[in-house]
Amino acid sequence: MGLHLTFDWKARLSQVEKFERQVEDALSDFNSGHNASGLHESIRAITRSLFPVPYANQLLRNKSDSELINKGFVYKPKIFSNDVAVELLEYFSSSDESITLNAIEYMNDSLILHRLLTLVNNETGFNHIIWKCSFSESHPFSESPSNFWHYDNHYNDWTPKLMIYINSQEKEKGGTGFCNADLSSKISAQTNYRGLLGQREKFREYISDSIHLFNIDPISLELPHTRITPINSTDSVFFYPYRVLHKGFMPLHGSRKVLTICFTPLPPSNNSSIEQCALTSMSVLLNTLNNKMQKWDNIPYWKQ
Numbered sequence: 001m002g003l004h005l006t007f008d009w010k011a012r013l014s015q016v017e018k019f020e021r022q023v024e025d026a027l028s029d030f031n032s033g034h035n036a037s038g039l040h041e042s043i044r045a046i047t048r049s050l051f052p053v054p055y056a057n058q059l060l061r062n063k064s065d066s067e068l069i070n071k072g073f074v075y076k077p078k079i080f081s082n083d084v085a086v087e088l089l090e091y092f093s094s095s096d097e098s099i100t101l102n103a104i105e106y107m108n109d110s111l112i113l114h115r116l117l118t119l120v121n122n123e124t125g126f127n128h129i130i131w132k133c134s135f136s137e138s139h140p141f142s143e144s145p146s147n148f149w150h151y152d153n154h155y156n157d158w159t160p161k162l163m164i165y166i167n168s169q170e171k172e173k174g175g176t177g178f179c180n181a182d183l184s185s186k187i188s189a190q191t192n193y194r195g196l197l198g199q200r201e202k203f204r205e206y207i208s209d210s211i212h213l214f215n216i217d218p219i220s221l222e223l224p225h226t227r228i229t230p231i232n233s234t235d236s237v238f239f240y241p242y243r244v245l246h247k248g249f250m251p252l253h254g255s256r257k258v259l260t261i262c263f264t265p266l267p268p269s270n271n272s273s274i275e276q277c278a279l280t281s282m283s284v285l286l287n288t289l290n291n292k293m294q295k296w297d298n299i300p301y302w303k304q
């Protein structure tokens with residue numbers, strides 16, 4: 001049996017458990033001075049072995065002018081019409097952050113999945129499958145680990161996300177900050193800061209010796225970044241959360257509602273139509289819903 005993309009829950013859980021154990025070991029080696037290659041490289045090596053993308057080289061060659069691939073994120077203003085924006089807000093407004101069958105069916109029937117798959121294909125030059133759709137609502141004092149600079153370390157280089165802001169933040173000022181991929185990588189190689197859960201509270205300690213090197217604001221300690229503050233409903237941003245340091249900015253008042261879509265790439269040689277990708281995505285999302293796994297963030301990966 002050759003390589004295949006696995007959506008199997010048990011296999012994914014076991015892989016993430018391995019990942020967590022190996023990262024914990026790498027972090028404790030680093031903290032006790034036993035890690036010569038640096039934490040940044042160790043984490044990348046762990047991810048490469050546990051969540052490989054066998055055709056990564058082909059993906060890299062595919063679209064040399066892609067802002068998403070080169071910079072690690074790309075802002076896409078207002079990806080849906082006002083009507084769709086209003087309907088999305090209705091489906092997710094009173095939600096307790098759960099994704100319902102009605103919402104998934106609406107996204108399929110109104111060709112939203114189709115549109116999202118077309119957008120990601122246009123950005124990268126290859127097909128993807130949607131494997132997760134989640135909704136979150138944050139308030140001025142919402143505390144979340146994602147409010148610290150971090151990567152989604154349990155992803156890999158080729159797993160993009162799309163954040164769709166479904167309510168305007170023009171007055172609320174909520175949004176997300178992104179540090180570009182090249183700078184993120186340099187900062188992490190220099191400081192060993194990757195925003196692991198054991199590192200986030202110690203950001204200042206990791207970064208303090210490198211403030212001048214990377215033009216980091218000495219008072220706020222904010223990394224040089226692009227801050228996305230959505231003005232229109234459905235202003236969106238594609239990003240590779242494993243490649244770019246990013247953090248959430250809470251609204252000053254009201255709430256920030258975000259629909260997040262996670263994708264996984266298919267090999268460039270795959271010539272499925274967008275309709276077929278939408279069909280597969282729909283069945284993956286329904287399977288996720290039926291197994292009550294909507295909150296899971298374990299990426300599908302290529303397995304022997």
Ligand SMILES: [Fe+2]
Nearest residue numbers: 146151152241
């Ligand atoms: Fe994140």
